[in-house]
Amino acid sequence: MRIGARELKIEKRPSLSGWHAALISIGALLVALLLFSVLFVLAGVDPLEAYRGIISYAFLNPFGLPLTLNRFIFLLLCTNAFIIPYRAGLWNIGMTGQLYMGALAVFGVLALLGARRNGSVAVSPAILIPILLVVAAAGGAIYAAIAGALKGKYNINEIVVTMIMNFIAFWLVSFMIKEGGPFMGRGGEGESFQLPEALNAPLIAGVPFTLLLALGLALLLNFMFARTTLGFQIKAYGKSPAAARYAGINPVRLPILVFAMGGIMAGLAGYHYFAAVPGVYKITSNYGYYGDLAFYGIICGLIAMGNPIASIPVALLFGGLSIGGRYIQGKLHMSFGVDYALLGVLMITLVGFQYFYNNQIVLKTNRESLNKESLDVGVHSPES
């Protein structure tokens, strides 16, 4: 596009700085929110009022803020569950199944200790809560490692595998908590038995301790990618699995490892939602909703461009958007699923903006063409 002597041009981007990446992500977010306004208008709602409602409920309201923080913890863990394999060039969209497995592992240990029968356990919470964290992480890790092994050993598409494993885990949870399943609660309402009260996760200023855990893990991951050999190996494999092989990286072990690490994060997210969020403390009958929420982790991970530190503000924002979206849906009498629709619009906008990771728009004062024109005037070409 030409504007006088200047020209608006799209060029290949030689490299992408952190600042540019952040600008692209913010641009994508703004465009997505603008596009989403269309849905508000179609539903007869003033978009500005809607966004004001979302933000003020999610971040300023004494009832909304704790919900946002709990969702933030969950999303941050899911985001990092996506990011670790993503840095190795692999797609983990199985956070859903992995977090179910984490939750099943927690309630499995409790059932073994008699929590379902007695409503309490004989083990001290100071010992048992750390054990529950470990089994949740292990549940997620083992389940995810299967996908990593199938990728590493047989080169089976990890997207298909993780997604299919989500469905397997979904039905397994139903089996465990419904219709006389081993974890069914006493009421038989299709929920699991209640977590014994002594084991409710300790709160710090009303927020579960998992907040510190999630933040600490994000920092740890950042350190791993920036400073350790393993982090370097993961990035090298992500750039080129074939080249990584020459650098002595085991092409079977690495996918297993990154998926297992991702699974740890997702398993902890399962612990968080079903054993640490105040007022829940069981596998609820609508557990599928929390599983669906895990897909926000993909979007957060892509917007954060695989950076665990950047994923902190992104997950906080999206936690707030999804909580606030749910709230205004009720307040403004909108159809169910505002938060789902937002998820979809954000994702597709982000895909479009991927283009700018490799290309940039530049405004050029085109001296070259100016000079050329003046030359053309002076020199007669052979045809004339």
Add this chain to the structure above:
Amino acid sequence: MWEFIARSLEASTIFTLAALGELLGQRSGILNVGIEGIMLFGATFGFIAAQNSDSYAVGFLVAIAIGALLGSLHGFFSITLGVDQVVSGMGIWILGFGLTTFIGNPYTGPLGMDRIPTVFGVSPFFILSVILVAVMWFVLSKTSLGLRIRSVGENPSVAEVSGINVARTRYMCVVVGGMLMGFAGAVYSLDYNPVWNYNFLMGWGFIALALVFFSLWNPWILLGGSLLFGFLWQLSLNPQLFLPGVFSRYIWRTVPFVITLLVLMVMSTKWFRAKWGSAKPEALGEPYVKG
């Protein structure tokens, strides 16, 4: 028993149509992991259109049109903009999953129209799907158009040099592929199970995606795989017909997915590859930049 077989064939029709659309795109080198999203869109918009117009024809046409639109969106991202095909497909899936939940919610419930008549107890779409498999096989392996499609999927730069417009061929394949996926979604929501509920597909699209890998990119093997999975899906819904009392019904629901994983594993072993070779289009998933 006959009813069970008829239902299985109907289920397999949905797998066949969706997977056939994916197969066409993949043969031209474009991977679309967003099948389930396009199916959800086709199913939801087809359902709404049919209910409002009281006409099945309108419902199916809308579903096919929305499928074409999403196919071209995937084409725009992955062919024109050169975005990673997996990212684009994931985007379409999540868009479908998110937006149809919101848009379709007021329509939750049964369609409330007379059922589509069957032909000797079998859904007419099953017959149509078999015809489409034959057409796809013929076009891909016996016509010059098919040769063009396969060559842009195998080696786009060579195809370009020999005078084939790679971008246009690929666009055509993803758009027609999208139409088939949208149609498959509408067969689900208008014929197979005419009740709208949020995220009702629960994995049909992903099994269809796996079926394309199983098929070694051959439409006839694809049909065989779809028949098998249509039967498995129906069995997982009605296990009491064959094995009453064995396992909980929830465990049965995992069976099609577990078998999908097992087949993927067997197919990826060295033994299988040595025996059958790999028919995977060489340039699948690679963005092509005209040089």
